[in-house]
Amino acid sequence: APDGALRGRHVLVTSGPTHEPIDPVRYVANRSSGRQGHAIAAAARRAGARVTLVSGPVALPDPPGVHVVHIETAREMLAAVEAALPADIGIFAAAVADWRPVGEAEQKIKKDGSAPAPLSLVENPDILATIARGHGRRPPLVVGFAAETERVVEHARAKLARKGCDLIVANDVSPGSGVMGGARNSVHLVTADGVESWPTLDKDEVARRLVERLAELVDRS
Numbered sequence: 001a002p003d004g005a006l007r008g009r010h011v012l013v014t015s016g017p018t019h020e021p022i023d024p025v026r027y028v029a030n031r032s033s034g035r036q037g038h039a040i041a042a043a044a045r046r047a048g049a050r051v052t053l054v055s056g057p058v059a060l061p062d063p064p065g066v067h068v069v070h071i072e073t074a075r076e077m078l079a080a081v082e083a084a085l086p087a088d089i090g091i092f093a094a095a096v097a098d099w100r101p102v103g104e105a106e107q108k109i110k111k112d113g114s115a116p117a118p119l120s121l122v123e124n125p126d127i128l129a130t131i132a133r134g135h136g137r138r139p140p141l142v143v144g145f146a147a148e149t150e151r152v153v154e155h156a157r158a159k160l161a162r163k164g165c166d167l168i169v170a171n172d173v174s175p176g177s178g179v180m181g182g183a184r185n186s187v188h189l190v191t192a193d194g195v196e197s198w199p200t201l202d203k204d205e206v207a208r209r210l211v212e213r214l215a216e217l218v219d220r221s
C-alpha cells in the first residue's frame with residue numbers, strides 16, 4: 001500500500017488458531033499458522049496505521065510496531081477484541097475453534113479402557129458475527145475470512161450475509177492446496193457488489209494488496 005494510506009487509522013486484526021483446554025495438558029486446536037493474519041497486521045502498520053493484533057498461539061514473531069495481545073481461547077480473543085475497540089477497520093483472520101470442551105478438568109483426565117472418551121463440546125462465540133452484527137462499536141469496515149474446501153465463492157457469499165461483514169476474503173484450503181501453513185494463498189474478494197479473484201500470491205503480497213484495497217474502501221465509508 002502507498003506509504004501513509006492508513007495514517008491516523010486504527011486497524012484491529014485477529015490471527016492464528018485458538019487453543020481450547022481439555023485438561024491441564026491437552027487442548028483442542030487447528031492447523032492455522034497465523035501467517036496471513038500476521039502479514040496483514042504488518043502491512044497495515046507499513047501503511048501507517050496504528051495496529052492491534054489479537055493473536056492465538058503461533059510460532060511467529062510479533063510484527064514490528066504492532067501492539068500484540070496474546071490470547072489462547074476464543075473467549076479470551078473476543079474479550080481482547082472488545083477491549084481494543086473502537087477501530088476503523090476490523091480484520092478477522094483468526095481460525096477460531098468452533099467448539100470448546102465443556103468445562104476444563106482441573107486434573108489430567110485418566111483413560112479408562114472401556115468408557116467412551118469423556119469429551120463433550122460446546123460452541124464458541126462467533127467473534128466476527130458478534131462485532132459485525134449490531135455491536136455498538138462496530139468498525140465501519142469489517143472483513144471476514146472463509147476457508148473452504150469446495151464451492152468457495154458460493155459459500156463466501158452466504159457467509160457475507162450470515163456474518164454481517166462488508167467483505168469476505170475466501171480461500172481454498174483443500175488438502176493439497178498448500179495454503180494451510182504455506183507461504184502462498186489464492187483468494188477471492190467477495191462483497192455485496194461482486195467477486196474479484198486474485199492469482200496465487202505470497203501471503204505478504206495478498207496482505208499488501210488487501211490493505212491497499214481497504215484503505216480505498218475506508219476512505220469512502
Ligand code: C5P
Nearest residue numbers: 092093094096124125126127128144145
Ligand atoms: O464460520 P467460519 O468459521 O467459516 O467463518 C470464518 C470467519 O469467521 C473468519 O473471519 C473467522 O475469523 C471468523 N470467526 C470468528 N469467530 C468464530 C468463528 C469464526 O471470528 N467463532
